[in-house]
Amino acid sequence: MVEHRPGLTFLTHAILLAGVAIIAFPLYLTLVASTQTAEQITQAIPMSMLPGTNALETYKIALFGGQSAAGSEITGSAPMMLVSLITALIIPLGKITMSMLSAFAIVYFRFPFRNLVFWMIFVTLMLPVEVRIGPTYEVVASLGMLNTYAGLSIPLIASATATFLFRQFFLTVPDELVEAARIDGAGPMRFFKDVLLPLSSTSIAALFVIQFIYGWNQYLWPLLMTTSEDMYPVVMGIKRLIGGDSYTEWNVVMATAILAMLPPALVVMLMQKWFVKGLVDTEK
Amino acid sequence: MEKRVRFKSSWLPWLLIAPQMAIVLVFFFWPAAQALRQSVMSQDPFGNNSEFVGLENFERLFADASYLESFKTTAFFSVLVAVCGLSIALLLAVMANRVLRGAGVYKTLLIWPYAVAPVVAGVLWLFMFASPMGVIAYWLRMLGLDWNHLLNSRHAMALIVVAAVWKQISYNFLFFLAGLQSIPKSLIEAAAIDGASPWRRFWTIVFPLLSPTTFFLLVINVVYSFFDTFGIVDATTKGGPGKETSILVYKVYYDGFKAMDMAGSAAQSVVLMCIVIALTVIQFRFVEKKVQY
Amino acid sequence: MASITLNKVFKRYGSGKTANLVIHGVSAQIADGEFVVVVGPSGCGKSTLLRMVAGLEEITGGEISIGNRVVNDLEPSERDIAMVFQNYALYPHMNVFDNMAYGLKIAKVPMDEIKARVDKAAKILEIGAFMQRKPRELSGGQRQRVAMGRAIVRQPQVFLFDEPLSNLDAKLRAHTRLEIQKLHRELGITSLFVTHDQVEAMTLAQRMIVMNAGVMEQFGTPEEVYNRPASTFVATFIGSPPMNLLKNAPEARPGTILGVRPEHLAITSEGWALCVDALETLGAERLVYGRWLHGAGDELVIIRTDEGQPVPELGSTIHVTPRADRLHWFDATTGKRQ
Numbered sequence: 001m002v003e004h005r006p007g008l009t010f011l012t013h014a015i016l017l018a019g020v021a022i023i024a025f026p027l028y029l030t031l032v033a034s035t036q037t038a039e040q041i042t043q044a045i046p047m048s049m050l051p052g053t054n055a056l057e058t059y060k061i062a063l064f065g066g067q068s069a070a071g072s073e074i075t076g077s078a079p080m081m082l083v084s085l086i087t088a089l090i091i092p093l094g095k096i097t098m099s100m101l102s103a104f105a106i107v108y109f110r111f112p113f114r115n116l117v118f119w120m121i122f123v124t125l126m127l128p129v130e131v132r133i134g135p136t137y138e139v140v141a142s143l144g145m146l147n148t149y150a151g152l153s154i155p156l157i158a159s160a161t162a163t164f165l166f167r168q169f170f171l172t173v174p175d176e177l178v179e180a181a182r183i184d185g186a187g188p189m190r191f192f193k194d195v196l197l198p199l200s201s202t203s204i205a206a207l208f209v210i211q212f213i214y215g216w217n218q219y220l221w222p223l224l225m226t227t228s229e230d231m232y233p234v235v236m237g238i239k240r241l242i243g244g245d246s247y248t249e250w251n252v253v254m255a256t257a258i259l260a261m262l263p264p265a266l267v268v269m270l271m272q273k274w275f276v277k278g279l280v281d282t283e284k
Numbered sequence: 285m286e287k288r289v290r291f292k293s294s295w296l297p298w299l300l301i302a303p304q305m306a307i308v309l310v311f312f313f314w315p316a317a318q319a320l321r322q323s324v325m326s327q328d329p330f331g332n333n334s335e336f337v338g339l340e341n342f343e344r345l346f347a348d349a350s351y352l353e354s355f356k357t358t359a360f361f362s363v364l365v366a367v368c369g370l371s372i373a374l375l376l377a378v379m380a381n382r383v384l385r386g387a388g389v390y391k392t393l394l395i396w397p398y399a400v401a402p403v404v405a406g407v408l409w410l411f412m413f414a415s416p417m418g419v420i421a422y423w424l425r426m427l428g429l430d431w432n433h434l435l436n437s438r439h440a441m442a443l444i445v446v447a448a449v450w451k452q453i454s455y456n457f458l459f460f461l462a463g464l465q466s467i468p469k470s471l472i473e474a475a476a477i478d479g480a481s482p483w484r485r486f487w488t489i490v491f492p493l494l495s496p497t498t499f500f501l502l503v504i505n506v507v508y509s510f511f512d513t514f515g516i517v518d519a520t521t522k523g524g525p526g527k528e529t530s531i532l533v534y535k536v537y538y539d540g541f542k543a544m545d546m547a548g549s550a551a552q553s554v555v556l557m558c559i560v561i562a563l564t565v566i567q568f569r570f571v572e573k574k575v576q577y
Numbered sequence: 578m579a580s581i582t583l584n585k586v587f588k589r590y591g592s593g594k595t596a597n598l599v600i601h602g603v604s605a606q607i608a609d610g611e612f613v614v615v616v617g618p619s620g621c622g623k624s625t626l627l628r629m630v631a632g633l634e635e636i637t638g639g640e641i642s643i644g645n646r647v648v649n650d651l652e653p654s655e656r657d658i659a660m661v662f663q664n665y666a667l668y669p670h671m672n673v674f675d676n677m678a679y680g681l682k683i684a685k686v687p688m689d690e691i692k693a694r695v696d697k698a699a700k701i702l703e704i705g706a707f708m709q710r711k712p713r714e715l716s717g718g719q720r721q722r723v724a725m726g727r728a729i730v731r732q733p734q735v736f737l738f739d740e741p742l743s744n745l746d747a748k749l750r751a752h753t754r755l756e757i758q759k760l761h762r763e764l765g766i767t768s769l770f771v772t773h774d775q776v777e778a779m780t781l782a783q784r785m786i787v788m789n790a791g792v793m794e795q796f797g798t799p800e801e802v803y804n805r806p807a808s809t810f811v812a813t814f815i816g817s818p819p820m821n822l823l824k825n826a827p828e829a830r831p832g833t834i835l836g837v838r839p840e841h842l843a844i845t846s847e848g849w850a851l852c853v854d855a856l857e858t859l860g861a862e863r864l865v866y867g868r869w870l871h872g873a874g875d876e877l878v879i880i881r882t883d884e885g886q887p888v889p890e891l892g893s894t895i896h897v898t899p900r901a902d903r904l905h906w907f908d909a910t911t912g913k914r915q
Contacts, residue, residue, distance in 0.1 A: 012382045019376045020393045026408040029419060046422035098304045105300035110290050117301055124312045126564050130511040130533050131556035134540040134549045135318035136311060158307040175288045176666030179633050184680030185654030188291040198670040217401035219515040235401040239519055250411060257404050264399035269392055276458060
């Protein structure tokens with residue numbers, strides 16, 4: 001900035017640190033709670049803000065399930081993490097594949113009803129899963145896709161934003177590259193594989209990060225879609241731990257919350273460059 | 285914008301768009317058509333008989349005080365989320381844009397809540413406000429505020445707003461920061477030479493130049509609080525106490541899947557679709573403007 | 578090796594009322610091993626013509642043959658051609674070697690032979706040192722060489738150049754011009770070279786096609802084009818400063834235009850009487866802009882004199898005489914040479 005006023009710089013850092021602290025506070029508390037026992041949390045008022053010693057025990061139960069110290073039966077979240085992981089991989093991979101292919105067709109071919117196709121994809125922007133839950137549920141049910149990975153992921157896969165992103169990107173690829181490839185004897189699919197795909201790698205990475213998080217964090221849809229416990233994603237599992245009338249084992253809930261936050265948070269922090277690019281690109 | 289060169293094939297493009305078209309038709313257009321159809325039909329709870337009733341479902345819907353109430357709740361909720369989320373994020377972004385060293389670290393530490401699922405965010409904040417062990421609830425009691433979001437509707441609203449804002453700050457922050465970084469430094473320097481104080485510079489130069497970003501984020505935040513906050517509500521208040529925090533999306537879900545009023549729920553879906561369409565149109569108008577700008 | 582035959586080639590974009598005819602029936606015969614330059618102002622259809630030969634644009638009417646084959650319906654890769662693009666069109670994610678080898682790999686040429694051919698081309702073009710680099714790590718001139726290398730390794734019947742020098746700076750352009758000449762002498766491959774730059778056209782061409790608004794105005798050697806321009810368009814497009822086209826010269830006959838190049842006008846004691854309107858000094862030569870004394874509107878006569886000649890004063894009267902054997906007569910309505 002323009003001036004060098006130590007006071008102002010100090011204030012700046014103070015505000016930022018306060019922001020970081022407030023943002024991080026729930027996470028800290030969650031971590032602390034996950035290291036204590038259920039009794040320690042509920043009986044101390046307020047709960048202790050210092051880490052306890054029960055971490056190993058809590059995470060073991062949170063992951064693999066079993067009889068908790070308080071006596072209730074806990075379902076382990078490890079299988080649910082796997083469900084989440086599989087869904088969170090199918091969704092971005094499916095989305096990327098599908099939208100790249102259709103963007104490729106729309107940009108590089110001329111075919112009847114091309115504009116209609118484009119508009120049909122465009123309109124899906126206006127139909128997020130939240131507004132069509134009821135009828136979509138019926139469609140999925142009538143196709144026998146309840147409690148399947150297909151049912152969990154496919155209705156969320158078609159994505160206008162990803163198709164637009166790739167269309168936008170393909171339009172910036174110079175025409176001469178296609179011409180050079182045609183003179184080199186490359187057909188459409190060869191051009192797609194050898195030229196377009198490698199050139200799109202950063203867009204693919206960016207989209208993957210965003211869609212992985214989107215897939216991992218789905219809640220409403222699996223809530224309707226899955227009735228069998230072995231198809232619950234982990235974010236649903238957490239909710240179930242505090243749902244019932246039984247005694248809520250907050251330490252296990254919090255350990256599960258940490259486990260559920262970890263993969264997407266790591267993806268965001270480690271792949272920050274692509275994450276930011278993905279956010280900015282998909283919102284254009 | 286069009287390509288000069290195209291590949292020639294009569295069947296390949298159809299093969300390429302087939303997967304997406306199949307999904308769009310089966311999982312978007314079919315359900316949307318179903319929603320439209322059901323919204324003008326009456327159906328008994330067992331789904332056996334249905335007859336055409338015209339706009340009766342919509343009339344019933346808009347005559348229903350609880351639905352109108354839910355509209356108001358949603359509007360109130362989204363205004364609070366947008367205003368709080370945007371102002372906090374803007375403050376942090378302006379600060380992060382000021383620091384020369386450590387900006388990257390601050391950024392990393394501020395963006396991770398984006399990765400947290402709304403329902404998990406709800407659980408985290410519920411834990412802090414829960415009685416009796418919740419830390420914040422305890423502090424509030426110390427301050428003389430008897431926190432109880434299970435009974436007090438204002439407390440319940442505050443709880444979902446806090447959780448929703450917390451999760452959305454990172455998104456707003458990133459876009460504000462990008463917007464701030466795209467403001468030419470020479471403009472700020474010119475204003476400084478003109479003798480404008482940092483405070484004045486912000487309100488007369490930076491904030492107006494940031495207005496496209498702000499407007500964009502405003503729309504995005506409204507969309508977010510309308511549709512993406514289901515998990516937060518379901519984890520914390522379940523629409524309660526009473527129906528005081530039952531936002532539209534929660535009501536669609538509740539009426540359709542808990543109360544099994546499919547026709548009413550379908551009519552609600554149609555209303556929601558109209559809202560999304562309106563918001564999308566606003567957003568695209570804005571994008572066009574930005575291109576000219 | 579092959580000749581190229583264009584037989585009444587037409588190109589039209591769109592159809593019906595919005596149809597836009599951009600090539601109006603061009604016929605030309607390019608001999609085997611010949612270096613032909615297509616030159617014309619932007620929008621004259623010269624690139625479209627080249628791209629039709631390449632197979633990148635469909636041919637609306639007429640026929641194009643390479644060797645003895647009519648290529649109208651052949652894919653670009655089946656026409657046995659190679660092309661150097663204006664912006665080079667190198668694959669940004671492939672290194673120099675892969676860029677040059679890509680076409681051969683698709684054609685399933687054995688790896689040994691690909692290596693041998695790429696090495697040979699790299700040696701000719703002196704780009705062997707950066708075979709592993711990506712295009713963005715190369716200078717403009719180096720990229721241009723790689724683009725030429727990619728064309729050479731294909732060992733095509735025909736080279737097509739689409740303004741390949743226009744992205745280079747003036748010095749490099751002059752140098753590359755010489756290199757392309759040398760390359761053509763060595764390889765002797767039939768070449769079609771498109772440019773808007775008349776200097777490039779004059780220096781590179783064995784024969785040149787001058788195009789204007791989709792019509793081939795003239796096809797001939799640079800000497801023919803300079804000495805006997807077929808139309809007023811060619812007369813003014815080739816040569817700098819352009820030929821004077823005079824309607825008001827004392828010799829002029831009604832319905833005709835007299836053309837005379839500035840370098841073929843000399844300041845003498847007798848002859849056309851002109852008032853000196855402006856002077857430009859270009860170092861080795863000087864341009865004198867004169868206006869008819871007998872008052873004929875805005876028509877200017879440009880005279881080129883050498884630096885040793887006396888400098889006429891602005892506003893003074895001079896007399897000039899054209900070289901009698903360098904007069905060109907054109908029809909005033911059609912612009913054609915008479």
